[in-house]
Amino acid sequence: MKSQEDAVLRIVRLTRRAERRTRLSRSLDATVTALGLALCLSVIDVALRKVGLVGELGARGVLMVSFAGVLCVGVAAWVWPLPEYSGARSLDRFYGLHDGLANALAFAATPLSERTPFMAAAIEDAIRSAPGLRPRAAIPIVLPRSLLATAVCGAVLAGVMLLEIRRHVPVAHATTLAPMDVSPDDIDDVRDFLAQLASRSSSDETKSAIEELNRLLSDIANRRVDRTEVFRRIEALEMKLAEAAPIRREALARDLSSMGEALSEAALSRSIGKALRDDDLGKARDAMRELAKKVRGASAPADKAKLDELRDALKKASDLAAQNRSALERHRQQLADEVDRLKARAGDSGADEDQSRLQKDRQELERLDRDLGNQSREDSQLERLDRELAQAAEDLTKDLGMSSRDLDEGAADLNRLNEQQLSQQEKEELRQRLTELRELLRQQAAGGKGQLSRLKRFGRVARGQSGSEGAGSNGGSGAQPGDGQPSGSEGQESKGAAKGEQEGETWILGANGEKILMLTEGRSGAAGGAGQGAPQRGWGEGHDPHVQGAPTHAKMSTEDTQVPGTETGQGGSRSQVILGASARGFSSHSYREVFTEYHQVAEESLSHDDIPGGYRFYVKRYFQLIRPREEP
Amino acid sequence: METEPIREKVALFRKRIDELRQGVARSIVGNREVVDGVITCMLAGGHALLEGVPGLGKTMLVRTLAETLTLTFSRIQFTPDLMPADILGTTVIDEGQGGAKAFEFRRGPVFANIVLADEINRATPKTQSALLEAMQEHRVTVGKRTHLLDEPFVVLATQNPLEMEGTYPLPEAQLDRFFFKLQVPFPDRDELHRILDLTTGAPVARPEPVLGKDAIVEMQLLVRQVPVARHVQDYAIRVLQATHPQGPDAPDLAVRFVRYGSSPRGAQAVLLAAKIRALFDGRFAASVDDVRAVALPALRHRILLNFEGEAEGVKTDQVIDAVLKKVPEAAPGAEPRSIAN
Numbered sequence: 001m002k003s004q005e006d007a008v009l010r011i012v013r014l015t016r017r018a019e020r021r022t023r024l025s026r027s028l029d030a031t032v033t034a035l036g037l038a039l040c041l042s043v044i045d046v047a048l049r050k051v052g053l054v055g056e057l058g059a060r061g062v063l064m065v066s067f068a069g070v071l072c073v074g075v076a077a078w079v080w081p082l083p084e085y086s087g088a089r090s091l092d093r094f095y096g097l098h099d100g101l102a103n104a105l106a107f108a109a110t111p112l113s114e115r116t117p118f119m120a121a122a123i124e125d126a127i128r129s130a131p132g133l134r135p136r137a138a139i140p141i142v143l144p145r146s147l148l149a150t151a152v153c154g155a156v157l158a159g160v161m162l163l164e165i166r167r168h169v170p171v172a173h174a175t176t177l178a179p180m181d182v183s184p185d186d187i188d189d190v191r192d193f194l195a196q197l198a199s200r201s202s203s204d205e206t207k208s209a210i211e212e213l214n215r216l217l218s219d220i221a222n223r224r225v226d227r228t229e230v231f232r233r234i235e236a237l238e239m240k241l242a243e244a245a246p247i248r249r250e251a252l253a254r255d256l257s258s259m260g261e262a263l264s265e266a267a268l269s270r271s272i273g274k275a276l277r278d279d280d281l282g283k284a285r286d287a288m289r290e291l292a293k294k295v296r297g298a299s300a301p302a303d304k305a306k307l308d309e310l311r312d313a314l315k316k317a318s319d320l321a322a323q324n325r326s327a328l329e330r331h332r333q334q335l336a337d338e339v340d341r342l343k344a345r346a347g348d349s350g351a352d353e354d355q356s357r358l359q360k361d362r363q364e365l366e367r368l369d370r371d372l373g374n375q376s377r378e379d380s381q382l383e384r385l386d387r388e389l390a391q392a393a394e395d396l397t398k399d400l401g402m403s404s405r406d407l408d409e410g411a412a413d414l415n416r417l418n419e420q421q422l423s424q425q426e427k428e429e430l431r432q433r434l435t436e437l438r439e440l441l442r443q444q445a446a447g448g449k450g451q452l453s454r455l456k457r458f459g460r461v462a463r464g465q466s467g468s469e470g471a472g473s474n475g476g477s478g479a480q481p482g483d484g485q486p487s488g489s490e491g492q493e494s495k496g497a498a499k500g501e502q503e504g505e506t507w508i509l510g511a512n513g514e515k516i517l518m519l520t521e522g523r524s525g526a527a528g529g530a531g532q533g534a535p536q537r538g539w540g541e542g543h544d545p546h547v548q549g550a551p552t553h554a555k556m557s558t559e560d561t562q563v564p565g566t567e568t569g570q571g572g573s574r575s576q577v578i579l580g581a582s583a584r585g586f587s588s589h590s591y592r593e594v595f596t597e598y599h600q601v602a603e604e605s606l607s608h609d610d611i612p613g614g615y616r617f618y619v620k621r622y623f624q625l626i627r628p629r630e631e632p
Numbered sequence: 633m634e635t636e637p638i639r640e641k642v643a644l645f646r647k648r649i650d651e652l653r654q655g656v657a658r659s660i661v662g663n664r665e666v667v668d669g670v671i672t673c674m675l676a677g678g679h680a681l682l683e684g685v686p687g688l689g690k691t692m693l694v695r696t697l698a699e700t701l702t703l704t705f706s707r708i709q710f711t712p713d714l715m716p717a718d719i720l721g722t723t724v725i726d727e728g729q730g731g732a733k734a735f736e737f738r739r740g741p742v743f744a745n746i747v748l749a750d751e752i753n754r755a756t757p758k759t760q761s762a763l764l765e766a767m768q769e770h771r772v773t774v775g776k777r778t779h780l781l782d783e784p785f786v787v788l789a790t791q792n793p794l795e796m797e798g799t800y801p802l803p804e805a806q807l808d809r810f811f812f813k814l815q816v817p818f819p820d821r822d823e824l825h826r827i828l829d830l831t832t833g834a835p836v837a838r839p840e841p842v843l844g845k846d847a848i849v850e851m852q853l854l855v856r857q858v859p860v861a862r863h864v865q866d867y868a869i870r871v872l873q874a875t876h877p878q879g880p881d882a883p884d885l886a887v888r889f890v891r892y893g894s895s896p897r898g899a900q901a902v903l904l905a906a907k908i909r910a911l912f913d914g915r916f917a918a919s920v921d922d923v924r925a926v927a928l929p930a931l932r933h934r935i936l937l938n939f940e941g942e943a944e945g946v947k948t949d950q951v952i953d954a955v956l957k958k959v960p961e962a963a964p965g966a967e968p969r970s971i972a973n
Contacts, residue, residue, distance in 0.1 A: 083962030084863050092919075098910075099864065099919030106861035107917070117638040118859045122916040124635055 007127040008108045011088070011101055018087030018135040023078050025141050030077035031070060032144035038066035039153035043160050050165040087135070094138035100126045101133075179223035180230045181452050185459030186440060187221050189624055193433055203423035209237060209430055227445065234438050241431040253279050255324045256417075259317045259389075260284075266313035268294060268306050273313075281418035285411045292407035318390035385413040439617055463629045464585030585629065592628040599623050638916070641854055646914050648851065651842040655700035658839050660693050661830065662823040668912070669814040669929050670697055670788060674746075674848065675855050676904040678811020679767050679787040681752075681802075681933060688816045689827075690790040694748045701848065702841035703745035703784070710755035712798065716762030720772050721779075737774060742766050745782055745845065749789035753799045760806055763787060767809045784848050804892075804936060811901050813933035858907035860918045865903065867961060868923045872899040874955040875935050883954035889941025890951055894934035901930040920961050928952050 042063055049059035083089075088101035104126030107119035144150075191214070198210045216233050219225040225233070260276025263269040268291055275284035295307075392406035444451055574594050581591040602623055606616055649671065656667050666682070670693065673680040682690045691707070698705030708719055721740030727733050741747065742763070752760060766772050770781045789810070791802070807813070819827060830836055860868075873879040876893030877886055886893070906922035928949060935948040 083960065085962065089920075089962060098913070098915055098921050099861070099917070100915070102863060103859075103861045103917040103919065106863060107859065116857065116859055117635050118857055118916045121635040121638050121642075122859070125916065 004123065004127065007130065008104070008123065011104060011126060011130050014091065014130060014133055014135060015085070015087030015101065015105065018090050018139050019082055021135055021139040021141065022082060022086055022090060025139065026080075027074050027077040028141065029144040029146070031074035032150050033146040034070045034073035036146050036150035036153050038070045039150060039157050041066045043153065043157045046157065046160050050160070050163065052167070087139075091133050091135065091138045095129070095133060097126075097129060100129060178226050180220055180225060180227045180441065180445075181223070181449075182220050182441065182444065183452060183455040183459055184221065185455065185462065185629075186444075186624075187217050189627065190217055190433065190437055197426060197430060201423075201426050202419065203426060206423055206426045206430065209241060209427070212237060213430070213434070227441075230441065231438065234434055234441075238431060238434050238438075241427045241434070252417075256281070256284075258320050258324065259385075262317035262320050263313050265316070266306070266309040268310045269313050281414050281421060285414040285418055288407055288411035288414060292404045292411060295404040295407060314389045314392050318386055322386060385410055385417070388413055436617065436620060440621065458625065459629075462586045462625070464587050581626075586626055587629045595623075595626065595628050599627075638857075642911060642914055642916065645851055645854055645911050648843055648847060649912060652697075652700055655839045655842045656693070656696050659696040659830070659836065660689060661826040662819055663689070663693065663816065666693065666814050666816055667697075669812050670694070672905050672908045672926070673788075673811045674701075674784060674786045675851050675908050676811055676901070677784065677786075677852055678901065678904075679789070679809065681807070681810040681813045682788060682790045682816055683793050683813060684790070684816030685818070686792055688818065690816055691748060691750055693816075694746065694788045694790075696839055697788075698746040698748075700839045700841055701746070701843050701845075703845060703848070704743075704782070705746045705748070706741035706744035707748040707750060708741045709750045710752045710759070712754060712756060712800075714755045714759045716759050719759065719762050720766070720774055723775060737777065737779065739779070740772075742772060743779070743781060745784055745786065747785075747787045749787055751792060752789040753791040753801055755800065757800055757803060760800065760802060764806060764809065767806075782845075784845065784852065807933045808895055808897055810933060812905070812929040814929055855904065855908050855911060858910055858916065858918060860903055860907065863962060864906070864918055864920050864923060867920050867959070868899050868902045868906070870959050871902070871923065871927055871955055872896070872931075874959050875931060875951065881955075881959045883951075883958040885946065885951050885954040889937050889944065889946045890935055891938035891941075892936040894931045898931050898934040902926055905930055924956055927956060 045054065045059050045062040045066070048054040049056070054062070085102035085105055088105050089099065091097065092099050092101050100122065104123045107115060107123055110119065194210050194214055194217075198207060201207055201210065212233075216225070216230065216237075220230060256276045256279065260273040262273070263276065264273030266273075269287075271287040272284050272291060275281070275287050291310075295310075388406050388410035391402075392410060395402035395406055444455065447454075577588070577590040577594050581588060581594075586595070602619060605611070606619060611619070652671060653664075653667060660667060670680050670682075674697075682693075684690055695705065695707075708714070717740065719740050719742050721738050721743065723735050723737050725733050726736035749763065752763075766781060766785070767787050770783065770785045772779045772781065787810075792799075870881055872894050874881040874883065874893075875886060875890065875898075876882060877888075877890050879886065879893065882890075882893075902923055903918065905926035906918035909922040909925055910916070910918045931952050932948045935951055937946060937948065937951075
């Protein structure tokens with residue numbers, strides 16, 4: 001019996017070994033499956049980490065949880081209870097024992113008293129078959145079915161980990177210049193204006209501003225400045241011009257007018273008074289010099305009445321000037337008081353809530369300081385004139401020569417005032433032009449590159465060139481490379497081709513300088529476009545293959561003849577001129593006349609009528625665009 | 633514990649079964665499973681219902697078996713006009729030697745060891761029910777007297793599945809009393825060759841009796857001694873439960889198409905048949921494989937399909953196959969009991 005129990009225990013050990021293998025196989029299978037799932041999860045996790053959707057900590061956490069889960073699954077699969085007599089039944093099934101081992105173990109578990117001979121026989125049979133049983137053979141540890149999928153997941157994970165996601169990291173680099181792009185036509189327009197202004201300007205400040213603006217335009221044209229720099233320099237120029245702005249221009253004119261009223265009462269100084277009333281300081285200066293000349297040449301007894309009348313007028317003008325000066329003093333005092341008050345307010349209100357108010361007050365303060373400075377400069381000029389007039393009135397009673405010198409000096413004062421006024425007008429024009437230029441730049445930037453390209457195309461059309469560079473077979477401009485022989489191109493021919501707008505059209509100059517459109521077979525443009533860039537002197541040696549006949553001999557003597565056109569004033573009607581200009585460019589002589597006339601009307605309307613600023617710009621801009629251009 | 637006697641008994645059992653098989657095989661070609669099934673029914677003390685088209689040798693099988701067993705055999709051809717008395721017997725007035733008249737019970741054909749109820753579904757339910765007591769109780773009550781039937785008593789009924797007109801399907805209660813329902817398959821070509829050789833040639837000698845009544849009873853008693861381990865019995869129970877739509881392991885087929893699953897009598901039949909099958913193999917205990925092998929004949933007539941199942945043409949064999957596939961051989965998570973000293 002003892003040996004039977006031992007034998008049964010051997011069976012038990014066998015079955016337990018079998019069960020362990022079953023657990024191992026099951027655990028391996030579950031672990032590999034779980035590992036595959038964990039790898040899939042890791043692939044997603046790593047991919048999300050690579051693209052930056054998951055943080056480093058979160059990604060590591062997911063990985064740790066995944067692989068901890070794999071471990072847990074493996075352990076759970078090992079410890080999970082097996083079915084009853086699992087090992088024995090596995091052996092039974094493999095060796096075809098028909099539950100011999102399982103039954104034997106079940107019967108062996110019954111008490112001996114209840115054990116029947118059949119049970120004992122069954123146990124004996126199991127014991128007999130046990131030595132030949134091999135759990136290793138019955139329960140082989142096979143590769144898990146999900147191993148391949150897991151390996152694929154692992155490979156994918158490795159691939160994802162090795163995959164480098166290129167992330168856009170802005171590299172710090174030196175900021176390159178983004179030059180401001182302005183159409184050459186607009187630059188030319190401003191340059192024309194500056195040239196015109198410079199020709200009539202005598203003020204050094206104005207000339208300096210013009211030079212500075214010319215440099216700016218040159219920088220813009222050469223694409224050497226960016227947008228910020230352009231606006232900064234424009235602002236600096238505007239500030240510079242604004243410093244000398246005639247703040248009290250109207251007050252000064254009013255003072256001079258009152259002086260003119262007083263001087264008009266005397267016959268000798270009536271012309272001066274009239275010129276002052278008309279605010280024509282140049283004329284007043286000339287009149288005062290003339291008066292000084294008359295006073296020098298006058299004999300006191302003969303012209304006593306007129307001299308007395310002049311003295312009274314000068315004295316009255318001087319008094320009026322004194323009154324005006326005192327009024328100006330009061331006004332200046334008021335301004336000074338206001339400056340002090342604002343300075344005091346600026347010092348007291350240090351609270352945060354008054355910061356905006358303080359800022360506004362400071363700006364007002366600066367304006368008042370600037371006003372006071374301007375006023376002092378203008379008042380000194382006026383005061384000097386006043387003194388000269390008073391001295392002249394006093395000297396009239398004593399010495400006519402002295403009085404004449406006083407009047408000469410007064411004329412010099414008027415001259416300085418005139419020059420100052422002219423200079424201010426020029427500065428004002430220049431400032432106005434700067435404002436327009438800034439608005440122009442702003443609008444061009446708002447329109448983008450499309451706007452700029454349209455403007456450039458418009459500029460070419462306005463000059464009579466083709467709208468698109470090199471478009472069509474008419475050769476475009478002479479600067480376009482052609483397909484002909486370079487030696488056959490001649491400057492004149494290239495220029496002619498540039499005027500063509502359509503294939504088969506050629507512009508020629510008529511007797512009055514008018515352009516006449518000639519219809520040809522459509523090859524002239526192509527032939528003209530065969531130029532290779534800059535015109536060259538002389539003639540070519542090549543031969544157009546489209547032209548029949550023998551080429552012209554190069555050594556043949558030629559004679560260039562130029563016939564200048566004569567302007568007779570006879571041309572088409574205005575509507576024809578405008579129509580032709582709109583189609584062929586604003587570069588004809590007739591158009592220039594029409595434009596000048598229309599532009600003057602527009603300028604008058606702009607100066608007299610109440611036109612909103614925004615519309616004013618568009619009118620100016622319109623006329624700027626359709627202005628006459630130089631022929632290309 | 634001495635195991636030699638039991639080993640000898642089992643060896644003798646196997647020897648007798650082999651002799652019986654060989655005796656039957658002299659007249660019956662093929663149908664090994666059907667023969668084993670009929671023998672199993674006999675050894676289990678149950679009854680068998682053989683289903684097959686006419687001409688497959690059902691009657692011949694039963695007759696041959698009876699002849700090899702030296703048991704009394706009677707055949708009842710069931711017809712619609714068959715009366716219960718025609719089966720059970722009747723009481724008649726018998727005149728004795730002295731002229732005295734007395735009522736005497738004349739036994740019907742049911743009083744035999746092997747009763748062939750041929751085409752049982754052609755009789756009326758009343759007549760079919762006459763067999764109920766005999767099949768279950770192995771006795772017949774006529775009037776006020778009860779007559780015991782000789783053991784072994786085996787009813788082997790046949791029915792034709794094709795001819796439904798004029799037939800009376802067996803009620804469920806009576807079907808449940810059959811230990812096995814055996815499907816007699818159509819023979820294959822080789823079997824047909826052998827059948828034709830046997831039946832169209834010279835007359836074959838009738839089989840010799842190989843087993844007597846006592847031997848059969850002894851074998852029946854031996855069958856009852858075969859032990860069944862708890863896990864095997866548990867498997868049989870779980871299979872039985874799974875035939876019910878509400879069973880814990882019921883497959884979808886059972887849930888959808890079964891109205892009633894097998895009765896506990898089905899589990900009894902399964903275990904008994906498993907024991908017999910173990911003995912057939914010379915083993916001392918039934919196994920799960922035995923249970924699986926006998927589940928079909930033991931359960932197929934005990935499962936009642938619902939209307940949907942019948943409309944879909946579902947067979948109970950399909951349901952049992954699904955059950956056997958679904959039910960695990962061992963209850964999951966159950967640890968073996970400790971081995972006692």
